[in-house]
Amino acid sequence: MENMVNIFLFGKKYQVPDNLTIMCAMEYAGYQLVRGCGCRNGFCGACATIYRIKGDQELKACLACQTKVEDNMYIATLPFFPLVKQVYDINNVSPTQQIMMQLYPEIYACIGCNACTKACTQGLNVMQYIAYAQRGDFKACAEESFDCVMCGVCSARCPAGISHPQVAMLARRINGKYLAPKCGHLEDRVKEIKDGTFEELIEALMQKPVSEMKELYNNRDIEK
Amino acid sequence: MYSEKFQESIKKVEAARDKNIALEPRRMTADEKEQLLAAYHPDYKQDEFRVLTVGPNKGEKVPKELSEMLEAHSRIRDMKIDLSSPAYDVDVLVIGGGGAGASAAIEAHEAGANVMIVTKLRIGDANTMMAEGGIQAADKPNDSPAIHFVDAFGGGHFAAKRELLRKLVCDAPDAIEWLSELGVEFDKDKDGNMITTHGGGTSRKRMHAAKDYSGAEIMRTLRDEVLNREIPVVDFTSAIELILDENGNAAGAVLLNMETGEIMAARAKTVVIATGGAGRMHYQGFPTSNHYGATADGLVLGYRAGAKLLYADTLQYHPTGAAYPEQIFGALVTEKVRSLGAKLINKNGEAFMHPLETRDVSAASIIRECSTRENGVETGNGFGVWLDTPMIEKIGGAGTIEKRIPAMMRMFEKYGIDIRVEPILVYPTLHYQNGGLDIDEDGMTTNVKNLYVAGEAVGGIHGRNRLMGNSLLDIIVFGRSAGKNAAKKSREVTLGALTLSHVDRFEKELEDANVDTCKVSPKLLPDYRRK
Numbered sequence: 001m002e003n004m005v006n007i008f009l010f011g012k013k014y015q016v017p018d019n020l021t022i023m024c025a026m027e028y029a030g031y032q033l034v035r036g037c038g039c040r041n042g043f044c045g046a047c048a049t050i051y052r053i054k055g056d057q058e059l060k061a062c063l064a065c066q067t068k069v070e071d072n073m074y075i076a077t078l079p080f081f082p083l084v085k086q087v088y089d090i091n092n093v094s095p096t097q098q099i100m101m102q103l104y105p106e107i108y109a110c111i112g113c114n115a116c117t118k119a120c121t122q123g124l125n126v127m128q129y130i131a132y133a134q135r136g137d138f139k140a141c142a143e144e145s146f147d148c149v150m151c152g153v154c155s156a157r158c159p160a161g162i163s164h165p166q167v168a169m170l171a172r173r174i175n176g177k178y179l180a181p182k183c184g185h186l187e188d189r190v191k192e193i194k195d196g197t198f199e200e201l202i203e204a205l206m207q208k209p210v211s212e213m214k215e216l217y218n219n220r221d222i223e224k
Numbered sequence: 225m226y227s228e229k230f231q232e233s234i235k236k237v238e239a240a241r242d243k244n245i246a247l248e249p250r251r252m253t254a255d256e257k258e259q260l261l262a263a264y265h266p267d268y269k270q271d272e273f274r275v276l277t278v279g280p281n282k283g284e285k286v287p288k289e290l291s292e293m294l295e296a297h298s299r300i301r302d303m304k305i306d307l308s309s310p311a312y313d314v315d316v317l318v319i320g321g322g323g324a325g326a327s328a329a330i331e332a333h334e335a336g337a338n339v340m341i342v343t344k345l346r347i348g349d350a351n352t353m354m355a356e357g358g359i360q361a362a363d364k365p366n367d368s369p370a371i372h373f374v375d376a377f378g379g380g381h382f383a384a385k386r387e388l389l390r391k392l393v394c395d396a397p398d399a400i401e402w403l404s405e406l407g408v409e410f411d412k413d414k415d416g417n418m419i420t421t422h423g424g425g426t427s428r429k430r431m432h433a434a435k436d437y438s439g440a441e442i443m444r445t446l447r448d449e450v451l452n453r454e455i456p457v458v459d460f461t462s463a464i465e466l467i468l469d470e471n472g473n474a475a476g477a478v479l480l481n482m483e484t485g486e487i488m489a490a491r492a493k494t495v496v497i498a499t500g501g502a503g504r505m506h507y508q509g510f511p512t513s514n515h516y517g518a519t520a521d522g523l524v525l526g527y528r529a530g531a532k533l534l535y536a537d538t539l540q541y542h543p544t545g546a547a548y549p550e551q552i553f554g555a556l557v558t559e560k561v562r563s564l565g566a567k568l569i570n571k572n573g574e575a576f577m578h579p580l581e582t583r584d585v586s587a588a589s590i591i592r593e594c595s596t597r598e599n600g601v602e603t604g605n606g607f608g609v610w611l612d613t614p615m616i617e618k619i620g621g622a623g624t625i626e627k628r629i630p631a632m633m634r635m636f637e638k639y640g641i642d643i644r645v646e647p648i649l650v651y652p653t654l655h656y657q658n659g660g661l662d663i664d665e666d667g668m669t670t671n672v673k674n675l676y677v678a679g680e681a682v683g684g685i686h687g688r689n690r691l692m693g694n695s696l697l698d699i700i701v702f703g704r705s706a707g708k709n710a711a712k713k714s715r716e717v718t719l720g721a722l723t724l725s726h727v728d729r730f731e732k733e734l735e736d737a738n739v740d741t742c743k744v745s746p747k748l749l750p751d752y753r754r755k
């Protein structure tokens with residue numbers, strides 16, 4: 001027998017089984033979701049949700065697809081939040097602090113309240129990654145923010161109006177493109193292919209009868 | 225923590241752990257694999273398939289649930305749609321905002337075309353975002369595109385279209401370089417060498433990753449690039465029918481605003497279908513690892529317009545979907561868990577198979593273990609086998625799990641399971657649509673001109689099964705090339721008058737074939753409301 005709990009969707013009361021996620025509880029209650037539902041698996045950030053347990057001071061945030069319902073949970077989804085995304089040309093940015101000052105100057109208005117970190121649905125140290133961005137330490141910002149699903153909950157809580165996930169996105173792209181060490185074997189291989197190094201080998205495979213391909217496949221050596 | 229009922233079996237898994245780590249289970253012979261598949265793989269269950277009675281693939285079998293959509297009524301049947309003043313008018317229309325669609329749009333834009341994306345949910349709410357394991361490319365000195373070709377061709381049961389596969393493997397290193405240049409953070413050592421691992425069926429370690437957020441890292445970077453280029457993205461808008469011109473060539477799509485129900489038309493000189501997979505069709509009642517919008521829409525759109533399907537009867541059931549707890553039933557447990565050393569263990573603590581057989585073989589083997597062999601663990605939702613994750617820490621050292629598969633750790637942590645010390649329960653989940661629309665080397669469908677397809681909606685690149693890491697690769701390789709080719713082609717196209725007569729024709733065919741259906745398609749979204 002299922003245990004039922006009372007939840008309040010946008011203030012309206014529903015009884016749902018206690019083992020459901022918020023997302024499934026909404027569907028159980030009769031919602032056909034369109035907005036606020038993407039991967040259903042904690043990767044896309046479409047299902048940002050805020051809630052308060054009755055009698056509790058704290059307003060909490062979560063991903064609806066990743067969070068179980070609780071008794072007396074007051075739930076409001078946050079399917080869209082107006083983040084600021086600045087437009088830039090990745091081939092024309094310099095990997096220095098300058099670029100943050102230019103594109104996202106508001107990060108320097110952070111008052112250190114830590115509301116972003118407390119709200120983060122991924123448990124990231126958001127205030128810290130913003131601090132790294134301020135300093136132009138893009139590598140550290142990229143690492144600290146790596147698990148960000150860009151749900152926007154932190155930004156909804158920020159008194160300084162910062163769009164944290166967009167700041168982190170810029171830092172990660174700069175890190176990936178400019179700061180990470182270049183990959184020699186990749187460059188070599190791209191060149192070899194351009195030079196036609198493998199053409200003969202591949203053409204031979206294009207012609208081989210399936211029986212010979214089976215031979216090849218079943219007897220190929222496998223790297224340990 | 226697992227409840228009492230699991231403990232007895234867990235103790236056996238723990239007791240045998242060291243022995244199982246040391247053991248290298250024998251790989252199956254080709255014959256053994258064939259017999260196993262025929263007896264246990266869902267693709268071989270004849271009564272779950274139906275023969276199509278209309279359309280270009282008439283006479284061929286597809287999953288029952290797909291046949292219902294392919295032989296359903298159009299959503300615009302009996303509607304008058306004004307094609308004379310379309311709401312959008314572009315060179316290239318990209319349908320779908322996943323990795324294939326975004327890559328196509330970026331390259332079409334780069335080539336100077338006026339391109340737009342329409343997408344059912346938001347851009348990036350897509351299977352691409354969810355890929356954890358990685359992306360293949362033969363870029364190491366001990367590897368080559370030819371070896372990659374053999375792995376993929378064999379893994380796909382020797383059924384791939386070779387010219388497509390050639391393109392896949394030869395363009396792979398360039399795809400990785402393109403992504404790196406866009407800023408994708410691949411796992412590298414301090415000298416810049418890619419950290420690569422095996423995937424099921426690979427003979428070289430060529431799986432590139434960005435921790436276990438490989439797809440997310442790629443998708444968010446592509447999305448950022450689409451936005452930087454200010455390519456118009458119309459979200460929460462589905463294509464529900466293709467528009468052709470009077471010459472029978474693709475010329476746009478009928479669009480549905482998912483929130484307001486408004487119907488609009490988009491005219492385009494070339495169209496790219498990049499609508500992804502079909503997990504939410506729940507074939508044979510399987511749970512799925514896919515995103516909410518994975519409902520095979522592109523196949524339906526293309527089919528009604530006259531495009532052919534290839535291998536639409538083959539699906540990939542990922543061997544390791546989460547079998548427990550219920551909240552994440554069907555969610556993917558990335559293959560990387562096995563790449564890093566975790567083995568599959570039955571309820572008696574026995575490593576019953578080699579952990580890195582191809583996916584179809586692994587899935588069939590787990591189904592056998594849980595059915596006729598009766599060695600599955602009861603979960604409350606069915607059966608599962610153990611995937612012994614603590615092995616990873618023993619092999620790679622403490623901290624390996626947190627470093628290499630943080631998303632996995634987090635997924636189970638939420639339900640009180642610490643995968644560093646406790647094994648997890650898995651069972652196959654509907655994961656990937658092997659088949660799809662039939663294309664030529666340029667990415668154009670074989671029988672509707674100016675209609676391109678990229679990504680999971682394509683059939684034939686991989687054959688009848690796909691290796692992990694070759695799909696993220698194909699969406700980049702074929703997405704990019706579809707974008708370039710669609711842009712190039714759009715310069716030569718002079719559109720004739722727009723028409724939807726093919727929709728009427730299809731309705732007529734249904735009638736002539738005595739198909740009696742009340743269903744409409746494409747499906748767009750599953751309905752999970754309590755009935």
Ligand SMILES: Cc1cc2nc3c(=O)[nH]c(=O)nc-3n(C[C@H](O)[C@H](O)[C@H](O)COP(=O)(O)OP(=O)(O)OC[C@H]3O[C@@H](n4cnc5c(N)ncnc54)[C@H](O)[C@@H]3O)c2cc1C
Nearest residue numbers: 320322324344350351352357358463500679680693695696
């Ligand atoms: C959980 C998971 C893990 C995976 N792991 C790996 C991995 O490690 N390595 C690997 O290579 N592959 C992996 N795959 C497979 C791979 O991620 C996908 O096959 C691939 O990303 C598909 O890309 P796509 O662009 O074709 O489709 P998607 O990324 O799914 O994008 C399709 C888009 O089309 C939109 N759409 C659908 N219908 C319509 C319509 N009618 N109108 C408008 N828009 C529409 C959708 O909303 C979505 O935006 C994984 C898949 C899943 C689900």
Ligand code: SF4
Nearest residue numbers: 120148149151152154
């Ligand atoms: S950092 Fe902000 S946007 Fe990113 S996951 Fe946390 S709350 Fe969401």
Ligand code: SF4
Nearest residue numbers: 110111113114116158
């Ligand atoms: S919420 Fe805004 S102001 Fe407060 S610490 Fe975070 S970034 Fe700074």
Ligand code: FES
Nearest residue numbers: 038039040045065
């Ligand atoms: S639906 Fe994607 S994170 Fe919840």
